[in-house]
Amino acid sequence: MTTGTGADTAQPRPRGRRRARRAERPWIDPRDLWSESLAGVLARPVRSALTTLGTVLGIGTLVITIGVASTAANQIVGRFDALTATSVSVVVPAPAPGSTDPALVGWRGVDAVERLAGVESAAALSDSQSTANVQVRANDVVAPGELSGQTLAVVAAGPSLPAAVRGTMATGRFYDAGDIARHERVAVLGDQAARLLGIGDVRHAPAVFFEGQSFTVIGVLGGFRREQRLSTSVILPPTTAADRMGLKDVTRVLVNTSLGAARQVARQAPIALAPGHEDALTVVAPPDLSKARKGVQGDVDGLFLVLGLVSLVVGAIGIANVTLVTVMERVGEIGLRRALGASRRQVAGQFLAESTTIGLLGGVVGAALGVVVVVVVAAVKHWTPVLDLRLALGAPVAGALVGLLAGLYPSLRAARMEPVDALRAPS
Known part of the structure; x- marks a missing residue:
């Protein structure tokens, strides 16, 4: 009887602890997460604008290089066809x-x-x-x-x-x-x-x-x-x-x-x-020039794609650096949030959302700027612009992904801070 009673009384305790743990660390509403991240971005507008500029340059360079490369390759192959084919x-x-x-x-x-x-x-x-x-x-x-x-x-x-x-x-x-x-x-x-x-x-x-x-x-x-x-x-x-x-x-x-x-x-x-x-x-x-056409376009696209990716990596490094500096400047805020019950996951999610927002904005502006530049270059050269719709639509997504990856390490570092250490740290 004693053994059975002990077993019966011991069963609910883990479930109670799990419920208490869930109560202590609730999931944050996505709308609240978005509003908090947007407030964090707008709190330092100049820094956010400069950080976004790095992504704009990276995405814009990627769109411009691939767009101009495709347009130039099409022009080269067209002239080759007209003279030889x-x-x-x-x-x-x-x-x-x-x-x-x-x-x-x-x-x-x-x-x-x-x-x-x-x-x-x-x-x-x-x-x-x-x-x-x-x-x-x-x-x-x-x-x-x-x-x-x-x-x-x-x-x-x-x-x-x-x-x-x-x-x-x-x-x-x-x-x-x-x-x-x-x-x-x-x-x-x-x-x-x-x-x-x-x-x-x-x-x-x-x-x-x-x-x-x-x-x-x-x-x-x-x-x-x-x-x-x-x-x-x-x-x-x-x-x-x-x-x-x-x-x-x-x-x-x-x-x-x-x-x-x-x-x-x-x-x-x-x-x-x-x-x-x-x-x-x-x-x-x-x-038959079909293989030659694909070869020329593939070579030119590959060359400019590498240049665009290098620019994109530079923008990602800029986002990572600025996000890390932001984390170090907001140690007191992180400690206060942790003391009020915010979980590590919530703290990391907020900084990830901020870096992703910066990347998304940079992607949208960079894609629009890149498309305009490609059209202008083609008009000046009297070429027919060749733009891949998937590239224009995928550039903002790429910017958001770059921001997400760039903010991963700073977010994890913010999430590992203990409330007591964060509150004691100098502001």
């Missing part, structure tokens, strides 16, 4: 020596290519090893002690060559179908060739001399975005080149396509140029 070349093999078979591709074969869907411009080109290094002079008088001329390449091309190489006439004009039909002895110089020969103006019909023949220069072609080697060449009409230089057969066809149509045109162009003999032609088409 739309260029197709068809190489025509030279006929066997002594062969009487007709050429696989004629000068009029380009017309069939231009009718293909997605083709913007096309031009036939003829060159050879024998005309790759020709002595060209700007006059027919050879003076002692002076250079006799320049070594340039001589090529034949169709009248649509300026569009095919995406060039512009620096001066004069390009020969037309009439010049070709009349076998006119005219020439167009590449801009570098004209500079080497000292020809800058064609209004007075200057002439160039090579292979014992003269040709009237009617224009200078420059601004090559394809086939830059033609800038140091003398370009002749097909009929004139066949008569005077032996350049009769088409060796290459240059094709420009709309963005995204290059692969299709590369399959169809040989059939249009040489029906039934398309396998004899070699097509040089641009590679």
